[in-house]
Amino acid sequence: MKNIAETGNKGKGVRSDCYVTLQLTNEGGLNINLESKVKVLYGKNIISLTEKIFKQFGIENANITIEDTGALDFVIAARIEAAIHQLTERDNEYLPEMLKESKYKTTKEKYRFTRLYLPGNSPSLMLNAGIHKPDGIILDLEDSVAPAKKAEARFLVRNALRAVDFYGAERMVRINQIPAGLDDLDYIIPHNVNLILVPKCENPDQIKLLENKISLIKKKHKINDSFWLMPIIESTLGVINAYQIAISSPNIVAMAIGLEDYTADLGAKRTNEGTESFFARCQVVNACRAAGIQPIDSVFSDVSDMEALKQNVLKSKSLGFDGMGCIHPRQIKVIKENYAPDADEIEKAKKIVLAFYDATEKGLGVVSLGSKMIDPPVVKRALSSIDTAINVGKLSKDWRNEVI
């Protein structure tokens, strides 16, 4: 075991975080050295939190330095706990209180147009993520976290799941690739994660391993909830196995494609036109539709070009995708608006839905519009379009009254 532990972030541009240096000693009690830009306002609070954590872990002697840039309690606690775990083996945890606002569940059918990626070890981005109203928020433990920071990121993500209000966005975590990612589950399953993203998924066995581990944790913590899964297909093998993966668990609600790794695996250059990934995208869309789950497209990496993003979304929608990852909050609105039905689609859907209600009220088994009979799947799609339009604010909830 190491002698000195260091966790967290400091340096230029780091905000709402802290850097903890910990040394366990044999005598002399707890020496807490706090350097904080909010010391005048929260110094006492931070000291008493620190003492409480050490008490819980039964540590009486240590030298702790906290370099704080305005971290909230859940961040400070995660950093300290991660530091303690670097130095000692303790089967103990310090959990911030679970917000009652964080206890919501999501449904399988929920819209997933937009899901915002947040690096799992960067607390400053977590606090306001929900106010940008993505459909989902992904706390990422995988590619956005440096290997040396993976362990401490788990504590931060766990605490964020408990203490940060994401304002109704689906609470998602991207774990590491199976099998390494299985160890991440202990930090998220007991803390009301709604959906788990499974990166670099290549075969149904990975999903089986995942489900087994989830069952064990559920049993241990006496949890009955379902945890939705979203495998991400990022390799040629994954693309070939897409359908088998999609049907490998009833908890899979969506499947995404990740093109950066896929094109590398394919040995092709990733282009804006995307010819090289056309097959893979179609394959994933087809697999998802066949399995009755949502097909989700790869992220668009130029965060400054909203027009290019819009074109990308329209193209993605035309291929059959239902959503896309976001790497910047400003992408949310553009993505949502362009996956959502456009004005023509809404007008058409309104007519069909009105005809459907009319037929239902009259007890007719067949929906017709003018002289045309409307098939049930068309009605279903129209109902879904109307729902979506209301959901993204393109249509008033009261649209039927407004029409009449």
Next chain:
Amino acid sequence: MNSKELVKNAIGRMVPTEVNGKTLIPFMGVGKYKPTGRKYAPMIATCADYPSDGNKTVPSLKDALIKAGLKDGMTISTHHHFRNGDLVANQIFQIASEMGIKDLVWFPSASFECHSALIEYLKDGTIHHIEGSMNGSLGRFTSGGNMKGVGVLRSHGGRYQAVQDGDVKIDIAVIAAPTADPFGNANGVNGPAACGLLGFALADSQYADKVIVVTDNLVPFPCIPWQIHGNYVDYVVKVDQVGIHEKIVSGTTEITKSPDRLLLAEMTAKFCEQTGIIHDGFSFQAGAGGTALSIGIYFADILKEKGMKSRWARGGSNKYLVKMLEEGLVEYILDGQTFDLEGVRSMRENPNHVDTSPFTSYNYHSKGNFASMVDVTILGATEVDVNFNANVVTHSDGILLHGIGGWQNCLFSKCTILPIPLFRDRIPVIKDEVTTICGPGELIDVIVTERGIAINPLRKDLIEKMKGSSLPVKTIQELKEEAEKICGVPDKPVFGDKIVAIVKWVDGTVIDIVRNVVN
């Protein structure tokens, strides 16, 4: 100063009745204090005393200061159009210090970090105290209780008021000018240190006993345009450099990339749209910060979409506002300062881009001013309290860090909106009581935060208009509680007994004080 000598003013703050040997009037309420009598007037000058060939040049700033009669206890004024690129103010006090002069009062229209060099002259007794603003390092120095006298914070309009009613008598005004002629005519639009205009030096030129123009771009008479009239000027000094160009105006001002700030800007613009504040012919003022710049972009989009235009906008101007002017979305820019090169260019070339001064815009002793005619003004604040009182000079830890600028004056607009994040690096912005009251809540109409919009209960009309809006309207109390739930309830800073600065209201009365910080 002993606290028993303090009296409670109309907003409930305990304020002194005397500092720096001058009698003070406690704040009486908005628009209540109406002094009578005649305005202060400068000394009578006689043109026979000035060179008939119009050449007022002297070899150096030191010569000019000596000729102007620099001596202990004088009040020396400067302007802040060069912002953080000013090279002149520090020189004045360096010269004074070398001459052994003591107890000067520095009366700048604002201070910047470049003026932290003056701490040396505050320490050696050359400067007794500052009346203007104490930003950054100067603020920290002041908060530490280290300034000999008591700092006086005034708004841009309050500065004009203080000059006009004789509260401040300027002994020597030193006006750094991007271009000037030997007679003293000067402007800010041309020359290597071009800053657009010199409006903040206007009162100084008219009311100071002695006026020195310092330039690095001396042109033969006449210097056109003459934003400062040479007829007020005693001496002209040519130096190598008056300001650092890239610190005076940025080549580009950019809208914020912060998604949270963009959201604030978008919510603010939507609020203005939904309440009908944006209408054909409306007027607006937005500051220089990234959020304010972005609001301009959203305004432009809304105007375009609705086929409307704004009759006039108040500067500080920047490339985005200039673009609106050039696209016909705004008919006039009435500008107090130019923030970037596009602003300077536009002011030089476009007759509809007009330079203004605190006299026209903000002055309490004018027969009306523009500030109250603006339909909507977007401002910032370090803190707001549950009564909508706001603070712009100190931070929540009690330290003085900013000046008032035109902020107090702008509060008189028809609708004042403060878009501010609910908390900054854990520090909640909404308090039970602000650390320092700079603006009374009755003048602050709306607080826009990323988690909700609070409308001042006095604005029943706005509350009514926002009923049924998709924007999250909450009470200010709810917003405060929301922030404290996230951040925790902060402790209060511990202040000492020493009053280190007083905050003047636009009429010259004392609205609050700043005490030294102990912790």
